Amino acid sequence: MRERRLGEMSPLAKVLVYSVLIGWSLVVLFPLYWVLITSFKLPGQVGDGPDYLPFLDFMPSLHAWRYIFVDLGADTFRPYWNSVVIASVSTVLAMLVGSCAAYALARLHFRPRLISIGLFLLALALVVTAMATTAVPWQLAVTAGLAIFALAVRALRRAPSPRLGNGDILFWIISQRILPPVVAALPIYIMFQQLGLLDTRTAIILTYTTVNMPIVVWLMYDFFVSIPVDIEESATLDGASKLRIFLEMVLPLAKPGLAATSLLVLILSWNEYLLALFLSTADAQTIPLLVAAQNATRGPQWWYMSVLIVIMILPVVALTLLLQKFIAKGLLLGAVKG
């Protein structure tokens, strides 16, 4: 199918196309504009009803900005910095581990035996029960559990058992996202409570990494399988090592996928509210919690919220613009065939 360029269209069609595009842009951009001007309004002006144009409809004021940056001061910057650290570290971790897993699933064939998985779960249950009911030190329990698992797998290595394939593993990974996060929130809370990690960035980073990993694996798997395996085999025969192929062939060719996936995961971590609410009280608070906190006993403080939302959106917009050029298609063009 031939691509139709805007320049070749009839004037009428052009007007139509532009009016649809402009109309939709207004729909998308207006809420952002509304938030921006609200951040410059006084509480009274917000309550007065719709005023759209600064200096004409209302006199802009910096009172909300002063409150957030000066009066709150550290109480704004700490959550903000927390969000920056948590979102970026968890994104890097999830991308690193998730991409490797996705690449392995795309290129290697795994045939895990169902019986081995069953034995692992059994050993895990044993360890947990032992630790919960007796005073066994955890190091001992885990070592014993691993030993029991290894011995059992060895003993039953000839037992007939159905095998799973890569498709099953992939589905299991994405199935971790089927459960609503709120179901897991309490167990996660208790786990970090036991570990003494509540209200730390570490806890939230680990949680976000785990929660976002399935998305990374799922998306990156698709990008990796779309790279012709011939390219990698050819590089092997040209003398390149596995690591070199991953770095020089696979990663550059998966760049659009990496950019798109990391942006998505970053935004998910940046905006996450529920798990952060459970895991933090003060020190590890993230910016979405601070936004929500503006709806306090005095009712929703729209002006303060607007300031926070504006500074929350800015880095994401900047990053999207930065990564946009990588999220281009057609990078694989010309690799194979004519």
Added chain:
Amino acid sequence: MTVVLDQVTKSFGDVEVLKRLDVTAQDGEFLVLLGASGSGKTTALRMIAGLESTTSGRVLIGERDVTHVLPKNRDVAMVFQSYALYPHKTVAENIGYPLRVRGTPKADMDAQVRSVADQVQLSDYLARYPRQLSGGQRQRVALARAMVRRPAAFLMDEPLSNLDAKLRGHMRTELKRMQHDLGVTTVYVTHDQVEAMTLADRVAILEQGVLQQLGTPKAIYDDPANLFVAGFIGSPPMNLLDGRHEPGRFVHAGGVLATRQRATLARATLGVRPEDCRTVAAGTGVLDGRVYATELIGDHTLVTVSVGPAPAGGVASRMSADAGAMLTVKMPKDHEAAFDEPVGVAIEPETQYLFDADGARVR
């Protein structure tokens, strides 16, 4: 360097795709693995490259047993059917990649890339990306990338099959000349018998993982080892008549042919190539039949003669095997014959090939 597959077997689960394959490519030889899809030819090539493991048997390159050597340490270069160019690298970077991996100094590398690009007429395209090239140019980049280092062997997996017919013929000639000039042992996989016959010093014909015959194109054409090879090589294919054999004669529903063999076979197949048959006046040949159709090909005419019992009627029954046989006869281009004209077919006994019920050649 020689490339040896020594009693190599490959199984995928319960499926044996190669059965005790024994093939040696001599130093500097152009060896073609020919077979239909599923014959195991590509698997054999990938085993030489190390992209596929062997179930049993050995792979040797030169004197070295490389059965358990990683692909990158085997010192072979491969041209893939898909070309497998690196899309994010320029033509020069593509060609130079094997050198770069080996840590060749930049100046050396540039000189070698330029020299190889000259050989395949790509000098003007070095700064381009694969997506900016035509199919034939991409093919030449793939070749240049294989040529740039002097590997122990070239492995080629149907490298011409994605080109259009005219370009394919041209590249075939170029490839043959290039291989001769470089003198590097080449193992080439194809399903195209014309490519196999024209390029090869020797051809290995594979069918269902079993080597059928290994020999020069001429030997394979003139002296097929079995019924499969006889039927596979040649265009139009060899005529095959089913019947029985008594000492000195082959009895077919359409007539009796004198043979040189002394065997007695209740079921036998007699093969004869279209160019070894002639149509003659009815009653004067060894077989009698009627002209089914004539086709002017250009430099020759193909006459299809239906021999054996007169067909009961209708096209369907004429096509069935019970009604006798269809014989293709290659005649000069000015030969003319009418539909259903009674004719005889003359065949010299020394151009006949006899096969037993299992397809083995009877000499």
